[in-house]
Structures are given as C-alpha cells and as structure tokens.
Amino acid sequence: MLGQFFAYSGGQIIYSADWVSYKFLNDFSFGAEIFALGVALICPSVKRKLPEIEIDPIPTSDKSVKTDSNDSVVVVADETKNSSDRNPNPAENVIVNELEAIAPAIVEIPEKKGGFIQEMKESIPKIMSNRVVITWSLWWILTSGMISQLYNYIQILWSTMQDGNNDVYNGVVASVQTAGGAIITFSLQYIPFEWDKHSEIVSFITSIFFGASFFAMAIIWNIYIHYVIFLMTCFCYAILITVAMTVIASQLDAAAYGLVFGANTFFATLLQSLITFAIVDSNGLNLAIRVQFEVYAVCFAVLAIFFLLVRIQKCFLKVETVEEDRTPLE
Numbered sequence: 001m002l003g004q005f006f007a008y009s010g011g012q013i014i015y016s017a018d019w020v021s022y023k024f025l026n027d028f029s030f031g032a033e034i035f036a037l038g039v040a041l042i043c044p045s046v047k048r049k050l051p052e053i054e055i056d057p058i059p060t061s062d063k064s065v066k067t068d069s070n071d072s073v074v075v076v077a078d079e080t081k082n083s084s085d086r087n088p089n090p091a092e093n094v095i096v097n098e099l100e101a102i103a104p105a106i107v108e109i110p111e112k113k114g115g116f117i118q119e120m121k122e123s124i125p126k127i128m129s130n131r132v133v134i135t136w137s138l139w140w141i142l143t144s145g146m147i148s149q150l151y152n153y154i155q156i157l158w159s160t161m162q163d164g165n166n167d168v169y170n171g172v173v174a175s176v177q178t179a180g181g182a183i184i185t186f187s188l189q190y191i192p193f194e195w196d197k198h199s200e201i202v203s204f205i206t207s208i209f210f211g212a213s214f215f216a217m218a219i220i221w222n223i224y225i226h227y228v229i230f231l232m233t234c235f236c237y238a239i240l241i242t243v244a245m246t247v248i249a250s251q252l253d254a255a256a257y258g259l260v261f262g263a264n265t266f267f268a269t270l271l272q273s274l275i276t277f278a279i280v281d282s283n284g285l286n287l288a289i290r291v292q293f294e295v296y297a298v299c300f301a302v303l304a305i306f307f308l309l310v311r312i313q314k315c316f317l318k319v320e321t322v323e324e325d326r327t328p329l330e
Contacts, residue, residue: 013171123256133251133260135199135310136244140264142303143210145271146296147237150214153280154230157289161223173227180231181238188242196247200311204304206240209233211300218293 014020020028127133155170162168195202213233217226248260278284279292287295 010171119255120259123253123259127252127256127260130251131314132196132199133248135203135307136247137260137264139199139203139206139307140241140244140248141267141271143207143237144241144264144268145275146214146299147210147233148268148272149275149280149292149296150230150233152276153289153292154217157217157293158223158226160289161221161226169227173230177231177234180235184235185238185242188239188246195243196250199247200307200314202240202243203307204311206236207300207304207307209236211297211304214293214300215297218290218297 014025158170210233213229216229220226220229245261248264249257252260279287279295
C-alpha cells in the first residue's frame, strides 16, 4: 500500500505540473510491471523448514524432544545422563516425568497422508456445511467481482466530466483511497462488533449502499461529488473485505485458509471477466460507461434482496427450532 500511495501521489504531481502526459504514465506503469515480474522471477524461492525444537527444561533430564530432517517429532535419549545425575528436587523431577510421559504421545501422532487432494476432500464438506463461511464467501465473490469494475472503469467515467488539467485530481483521490483504506482497516480491531452473528444483515446493508453509490455515480455529473462517492465506496469495501477474511479465517482450520481464500479470489476474478465480456466487450452488449454503472447498481440491488431472503429464512428456522424445543414430548 505504501508503494501504491507514493505511485499515485507522484503520478498526480508530475501530471499536474504538466511534465508528462497520460500516455507516458501508462507506458511507465507497464514498464514497472514488467520490471517487477523480472525481479520476482530471479528472487530465490522460499524454503519451508521447521526449526529444531528441543524440550529440556531441566538440565538433568535424560530425554529431549526434537524434530528430524523429515519434520517428524522424535524422542532422543541423552546417554550422557544417568539416574545418579538427576536433580534431587522432587518438584523438578515431577516436571521431568510429565515431559517424559507426553513425549511418546507426541511421537505416536499419525502423519497425514494423501497430500493436498486428501486435505481438500476432508475440508470441503466442513466448509460447505458452515453457514457463516458460505455467506461471507458469497459476499466476497459477488461484491469483489463488481467492485473490480469500479476500479477498472472509474477513470473512464471521470474523463467524461473533466476538461483539461484544471479539475484532474485522480491521483490524489487514489492516494487518499490507499492511505485511508489502510488506516480504516487497521482501526477495525478496536470496533467491538460480532460480525459473524450478523453476516446476512451486514451483507444486505452494504449491498444496498454499493448499489446506491453506483447509481449515484451513473447519474451525477459533478467530478468532486464523484470523488467523494468513490472514496466512501472504496473505504466501505476495504472494511468489509477485511471483515470477510477475518470471519472466514475464524471459522476454519489453518490448513483450509489457502483453499477458501484462493477459491474466493478465483471465482471473483472469473465473475469480473464474465461481466466485462457481457457488458463492456464489443462482442457483448458494449454498453456506454454510465449505463454500465446503472447495470452494476441493479446487480447490487438483486444481491441485497438475496441476502435479505437468506436472513428471513434464518429467522424462520430459529423460530421453528424454538417452537420444537418448547413442544412437550408426548
């Protein structure tokens, strides 16, 4: 984010000073991407290696627990110690005996076999049965797919309202978006709110807000009002995507993080590609830029209705459960 902040700010400064053109900034950005790719290719790969762990809190203990070259836990006997060297302190001997007792249990832990495919087979049923994970994943995929269109095409929409360099502050707005999003996201940890218990309500309200924002940007012709609406939308999305990741992570084992986060990102990107092909591309509808934003607003309205129906269904299920619990057994 720091790099994005300085890139946006620097680009705005040199463009406002009329030192370079938009085409130069575009070419420079493209060259920077190629350079970054080259750096990534020549960087050494990260090797996964667990540090050697030794548990020997009492110097007189005759056993230690460590990891071997295969990252397996083993118990190693210290043959240099004998029973005569043990600390006579009874309390310390109790600690040593407890460590020796749990060490065999650690050794006997079976190692998972089957690799990534087996882990997927075990994780997917648990993931699909978790209502919180499914709700936030759907929000992540559907919202990110359409918010990406905002990031990609907002500059085109702004260009319809800008005349010359006098009111072009796109770089300033982008830098404020980056810095503000980082600050707001960091501040989330101080907000005591149970996001997982109100998933559907939060998804409904934010979908309504995004839909209203897109519709407002489609009909408003004032560039400065556009800047404000854009920043509010981006800040809201930065908050909610962070919440979505946090809530999903709290519902899963660490081994399933990559599967769920990767799947959500993949399907969000796929949705964005489908939207681009259907609405923007010349082989699709090829709609005008303002009409595109109106379509996105309608999509968010439909998404809000969907989450509202999910919430209503959840309330009915709770009522039925309470009634069943109150019904006396015959």
